[in-house]
Amino acid sequence: MSTASLTLPASQTNSLRRIVRIFLREARYEFLRLVRTRSFALSVIGFPVVFYIFFALVMNRGQHIGNVSVAKYMLAGYAVFGMVGASLFGIGVGLCSEIAAGWLDLKRASPMPPAAYLLAKCCSAMVFGVIIVSLLTGLGIAFGGVSLTGIEFSRMIGITIVGVIPFACMGMALAMLVPFNSAPGIANMIYLPMSFCGGLWIPIMMLPHILQKFALLLPTYHLAQLVLSAFGYASAGSTSSHWLGLLGFTLVVLGIASIAYRRLEQNS
Amino acid sequence: MNAVLEQTEQVPAPARFQFPETVASLNSITKRYRNGVVALDRLSLTLRRGEVVALLGPNGAGKSTAVKLLMGLSSPTAGSVRIFGGDPRDSRSRLRTGVMLQVGRAPEMLRVREHVELFRGYYPNPKPYTEIVRAAGLEGIESSMFGQLSGGQKQRVLFALALAGDPDLVFLDEPTVGLDIKSRRGMWMEIRSLADRGKTVLLTTHYLEEADALANRIVVIDKGRVVCEGTPAEVKSLGSATPNSAPSRSLKIIRCTTSLPTATLQAIAGVTAVEHAGSVTTITSTRPEATLRELLALDQALHGLEVQSPALEDAFLALTADRV
Numbered sequence: 001m002s003t004a005s006l007t008l009p010a011s012q013t014n015s016l017r018r019i020v021r022i023f024l025r026e027a028r029y030e031f032l033r034l035v036r037t038r039s040f041a042l043s044v045i046g047f048p049v050v051f052y053i054f055f056a057l058v059m060n061r062g063q064h065i066g067n068v069s070v071a072k073y074m075l076a077g078y079a080v081f082g083m084v085g086a087s088l089f090g091i092g093v094g095l096c097s098e099i100a101a102g103w104l105d106l107k108r109a110s111p112m113p114p115a116a117y118l119l120a121k122c123c124s125a126m127v128f129g130v131i132i133v134s135l136l137t138g139l140g141i142a143f144g145g146v147s148l149t150g151i152e153f154s155r156m157i158g159i160t161i162v163g164v165i166p167f168a169c170m171g172m173a174l175a176m177l178v179p180f181n182s183a184p185g186i187a188n189m190i191y192l193p194m195s196f197c198g199g200l201w202i203p204i205m206m207l208p209h210i211l212q213k214f215a216l217l218l219p220t221y222h223l224a225q226l227v228l229s230a231f232g233y234a235s236a237g238s239t240s241s242h243w244l245g246l247l248g249f250t251l252v253v254l255g256i257a258s259i260a261y262r263r264l265e266q267n268s
Numbered sequence: 269m270n271a272v273l274e275q276t277e278q279v280p281a282p283a284r285f286q287f288p289e290t291v292a293s294l295n296s297i298t299k300r301y302r303n304g305v306v307a308l309d310r311l312s313l314t315l316r317r318g319e320v321v322a323l324l325g326p327n328g329a330g331k332s333t334a335v336k337l338l339m340g341l342s343s344p345t346a347g348s349v350r351i352f353g354g355d356p357r358d359s360r361s362r363l364r365t366g367v368m369l370q371v372g373r374a375p376e377m378l379r380v381r382e383h384v385e386l387f388r389g390y391y392p393n394p395k396p397y398t399e400i401v402r403a404a405g406l407e408g409i410e411s412s413m414f415g416q417l418s419g420g421q422k423q424r425v426l427f428a429l430a431l432a433g434d435p436d437l438v439f440l441d442e443p444t445v446g447l448d449i450k451s452r453r454g455m456w457m458e459i460r461s462l463a464d465r466g467k468t469v470l471l472t473t474h475y476l477e478e479a480d481a482l483a484n485r486i487v488v489i490d491k492g493r494v495v496c497e498g499t500p501a502e503v504k505s506l507g508s509a510t511p512n513s514a515p516s517r518s519l520k521i522i523r524c525t526t527s528l529p530t531a532t533l534q535a536i537a538g539v540t541a542v543e544h545a546g547s548v549t550t551i552t553s554t555r556p557e558a559t560l561r562e563l564l565a566l567d568q569a570l571h572g573l574e575v576q577s578p579a580l581e582d583a584f585l586a587l588t589a590d591r592v
Binding site (some may be wrong): 018022023025026029032033036037096097098099102105106108109110111112113166252265266267 | 301302336339340341342359361363365367369371372373374375376377378382385386387389390391392413426429433461516
């Protein structure tokens with residue numbers, strides 16, 4: 001009995017390299033799977049792009065808020081709208097369906113490192129976020145007269161990559177709390193109001209005063225302000241306060257996710 | 269409760285299955301869910317190297333819970349689980365274990381080849397890809413998306429994933445559900461060859477024929493407890509010695525076409541049950557010779573006579589019936 005467990009090769013370095021390889025393959029297939037799932041890829045990329053075309057490029061063509069062009073201001077809002085959608089639906093709904101189907105059980109029973117699985121999902125959401133933000137920027141430059149320096153663009157991409165994390169954690173918490181049938185509905189119920197109240201569709205200073213106060217609780221607000229500050233347009237609060245706001249939100253949803261996970265595990 | 273425990277202990281461990289190594293064990297496991305349901309009640313189960321063990325039981329008996337505990341997906345309320353002498357959650361245990369679960373939906377937009385490669389990647393020394401494809405019978409569907417496969421094909425892919433790491437211990441939860449006869453035979457051959465190579469297999473199944481054909485040892489569980497345990501032959505003989513058939517072990521199933529009414533048949537000596545299916549009447553008797561003599565005398569036109577020993581299925585039903 002005791003001899004049976006000692007016959008394992010794989011030195012430490014070997015296993016670290018193996019873990020990285022598992023993660024890379026997991027991430028590649030997760031992304032491939034999402035791209036092949038047309039209904040997901042089209043809606044997650046399509047919604048922010050179509051909204052941006054309508055509300056920034058068609059309706060408010062050539063308009064300015066103060067000295068800021070609407071097309072560039074709204075680029076920040078719809079970029080955030082896009083990355084939140086990618087994480088909430090890619091991770092939230094995706095994970096929820098894998099829990100419901102028992103697929104997660106099979107993965108957990110395998111020697112796959114759990115971190116590789118979650119990181120793979122998170123990275124896929126990041127890639128989708130980058131694709132959406134790049135598409136919106138391209139459209140803005142081509143049709144909205146948006147001018148963007150290389151530094152502004154790379155800052156925006158950097159914020160996209162980091163900004164996906166809080167929403168990925170939120171997606172995880174959601175996946176463990178709600179039953180699969182209602183997951184897409186509930187995700188939308190959170191996604192759309194949070195986008196509106198966070199000032200992603202209408203600039204935050206144009207919202208009623210009480211909503212502006214409420215927005216301080218919303219990660220969408222903080223993330224949008226961070227992108228805007230990358231453009232030099234932030235309306236309120238310091239950059240660090242927005243990062244802190246995102247961090248606080250992330251810790252709260254991670255706490256919820258870990259409690260939900262423990263509950264799920266006890267019931268399995 | 270005590271009676272059940274005694275009954276469990278009475279079943280002698282068959283001498284010819286003295287496998288050298290204990291590979292996995294559930295030791296006096298109690299599993300109580302949060303809603304108060306007790307899924308397993310002081311259940312013990314030992315898997316030894318190179319044996320195929322079938323876990324049988326009606327729905328809700330606790331089979332899946334037992335498998336989940338062995339895989340470390342769930343933790344016991346009391347008792348301990350050991351896999352290769354360690355904790356089932358230990359990644360070293362998991363590297364030597366392969367699992368086939370009843371999965372509702374696997375990611376549908378991945379190809380069969382991609383699923384297999386992904387799982388092979390989890391193990392440092394996986395089984396060669398071509399061998400997995402051959403063993404699970406995936407030739408010709410390797411490039412199909414999982415979502416496009418038929419139920420039986422999906423089942424074979426899940427079997428392939430269980431084999432991917434060339435594991436020493438394989439859990440198969442209802443492995444042949446939805447398979448046609450040819451694929452089922454193919455999977456049986458693979459399961460046998462696993463045991464021949466010293467691997468240990470635990471399978472749960474509703475097909476009693478499958479347990480009979482594959483298992484060295486059958487463990488019948490019901491209401492979270494082991495009802496009986498032994499070779500297929502032993503389980504069958506235990507089943508025929510149920511309380512209502514007295515100590516007699518001569519339980520037989522008589523099938524025939526007869527015009528006699530049920531009431532008359534039930535009055536014949538030794539008859540314990542009468543069933544009609546179409547023109548065929550099935551009679552269960554504990555004294556088959558006496559029953560037949562009387563039966564043939566009563567109905568001169570009786571024809572299509574068949575006499576059988578009870579199959580494992582009947583034994584199984586007899587064993588669990590009084591508890592349901």
